[in-house]
Amino acid sequence: MMKRLLLVCLICICMTALAENLPNRHFTSHVTYVQCDGIGRIAVNITEPSTMRYRTQTGAVILVSAYMHVNCSKTPFASEPILLNNGLVTLSFLWPGCTDKAKNVSSQGQFDYGGEKCIEALSTVVLFASGNLKDVNGKYLNDLVKTTVNYDNIGIYAFSHPGIAVVNLFSAHSKAASSIAYFVGGENPTTDTIIAVEIGHYEDNKGKKVQNPIYQYPQSYSLDQIHLDFQSLRYDLQSQSPYLDLDASGSPSAGDFTFPKRSPSMDRLFIYSYALTKALEDNRAFDLNRWPKLLATPEYAKAFWAQRSTSNKFEKINNTTTKVMLVFAKDDHVQTATDKPHIHQLYQGFKECARYDWVRLNPDEEYLKLMLPNQIHSYQDHGANTQPLNWLDIEAWALPPSVKAFHGSMAGILEMSDRQQYDRWEADLTQILDTH
Secondary structure, eight states, rough: OOHHHHHHHHHHHHHHHHHHOOOOOOEEEEEEEETTTEEEEEEEEEEOOOSSSSSEEEEEEEEOOSSSSSOSSSSSOOHHHHHHHTTEEEEEEEEEEEEEETTHHHHSSSOOTHHHHHHHHHHHHHHHHHTOOOOTOOOOHHHHHOOOOOEHHHHEEESSTHHHHHHHHHHHHHHHHOOOSEEEESSOOSSSSHTTTTEEEEEEETTTTEETTTTTTTTTBOOOOOOOOOOOOOEEEETTTEEEEETTTSSSSSSSEEEOOOHHHHHTTOOOOOOHHHHHHHOOOOOGGGEEEEEEOHHHHHHHHHHHSOOTTTOOOOOOOEEEEEEOOOSSOOOOOOTTTHHHHHHHIIISSSSSSEEEEEOOHHHHHHTTTTTSSSOOOOOOOOOSGGGGGGGSSSSOOTHHHHHHHHHHHHHHHHHHHOOOSSSSOOSSSOOO
């Protein structure tokens, strides 16, 4: 919990610092509702800048909010003032059953932590943002804003686990997916083993990196899952934590690897990956007739992650027109594996499995300099549709140490919006595209 609070504080500080370096402009914001079949009204917050990014119109960005580890009774609309300061309209929304207490606004329906209902709601918001759906008052987006939105320049942004919802959207809702011009994902996890932080994590309030010793690249890696040998997996009933009994002592010790506890996601359960929970069962890590009350069973974990991971989703994607940028820093905000398997799975999934024609790892250097002038040193950008020959070298492709993934994501969104506006999809740029 402390680690997450520190992360939130850091992001807020970064947003404030960046906003101070940009013109102080007035934003206008209001809430409308879109009707989602089988769920009800979904609340959408539309925020627009006073000045358009382009001569006669601007682009819009859908901000996808967190859905794991959240209190749905008080989940404020997402906001990115940096994008607004740079002339883009932003749309955020509340997941089904969630409430923004400050605005006294709620979405109808039942919250399912990123499940089918959440993805259905996201699809409906995308259709509205792209001019393919009216709100409940019979208004299109451009009927509600003074800043004319180019419906062909609608992007979607997700930092961390909300990126999973975007992949699930692309795999299950082709009409909405084809309405998205570009997707910028910031350090998005992918499969259940990675989402549950089983191959590495941070200790001591994100000071010390811990690596799972049985994870080895490339042996443990594949597109759809991470393969770990759980023969030594045991369970400590006292701490209620699974661990690898690496020294074969029969009890937790300093030489073992203990899996971090995951915050309860649904029904107040700790939900580890299906492979881990199944291994606990197969290894008879405890009396199977007395399964720990706070630990999800293999059956529960399998059903939960089927809807909330990217496994086997890329092969179901029909839309290949969306452009993709994957943003990551050398030190990921959660993951510690040096080969960055989640970024690898996303790149391989979009480019090689779904066959998207434009996928880029991190933004162009010129746009990163635009976002953080005089702070970019020793950054080597790489053109679209290229990847390391060996993914153990991926850290050399990361943002420079002075830049967090949040900064890179904002730069990436501006780059992608400009590219879409002017149809400039060459692999690399030599300068910022003229927006006026």
